[in-house]
Amino acid sequence: MTDGFEVSERRSVPPAEAFSLLGNELRVTILLELGDAKEGSQPRPLPFEELRRRCDVSDSGRFNYHLQELLGVFVQEKAEGYGLLYPGVILYQAIKADSFTDRTTVEPFPVDADCADCGAGLEATYRNSMLVVRCGDCGALAFKYHLPPGAIRSNDPDAVLSAANVYARRDLMTVASDVCPTCASEMYHDVVPEEEKSSELEQAMPGPAVVHHCSYCKHFFCTDLPEILIYHPDVLPFVAANAPDLLTDSLWSVDACDPGDIAVDGHDPLRVTLPLRAGDERLDVTVDRSLSALTIERR
DSSP states (O other), rough: TTOOOOOOOOOOOOHHHHHHSSSSSSHHHHHHHHHHETTTTEEEOOOOOHHHHTTOOOOHHHHHHHHHHHTEEEEEEETEEEEEOOOHHHHHHHHHHHTTOOOEEEEEEEEEEEEETTOOOEEEEEEEEEEEEEEEEEEOEEEEEEEEEEGHHHHHHHHHHHOOOHHHHHHHHHHHTOOOTTTTTTTEEEEOOOOOOOOOHHOOOSEEEEEETTTTTEEEEEEEHHHHHHTTTHHHHHHHHHHHHHHHSOTTTTOOSSSGGGGGEETTTTTEEEEEEETEEEEEEEEEETTTTEEEOOO
16 A cells, blocks of 8 residues: 555445345436536535425435435435435436447448548448447448447537547547546556457557457457547657647547558567657657567657
């Protein structure tokens, strides 16, 4: 433990017990009413009788039973009334965002960018909460990432694509700083050179790939090496000063580095060097298998 940091208690509710509390329509209604209760833009605790009226339940005993079941897990009681604990807030937001229930599908629509492989136009689809950008001709994959269904409600393709780019870049920034975007635990990285890639990775991206994983919540996804390296804390200042478009333009339309320029300098241990070019400036970054920067040389 770090000096001055001490966990006084570690306690958790068994997952089956926590989720079993939600198998009742009234309890879900209670969560939604508590989440909806606002005074201006601020959450407002609800007294027992007001909460019961908002849930449209006449039987006070029945209502109190279901409310008590939620206490300490999703709901808290204060002097002013009842409110949501943070797990309840997360659950409320997930329900309102249709994270568990939405099954929206969007058929292919054009993307204002061309395929890096064949030059044909890219197109995007949305299915199972995943936005995928591919070449309509050769099928090359340009982008694939989770996008909450709320982004689709605008019915504006430009807004959907912009949201996907911002959403993915937010997670790239977080992951490059070794923080899991799901649970805030430590994120680990595994650089996979070309000859070690699985067939799935081979199809998804050219050049070395990076597998990112959290040992706590098991969050897991893959990127190509250049797109995560531009957010590396030791590289980001160079990119921001010399090639800011790499941080703002659509991920499916920018290339931080030609995959053919990436050099594997050694395998035992693994050393991979990537040249980032910005006008007349170049930054050669050598990383190991864990994505730690071994050397950074400006040319």
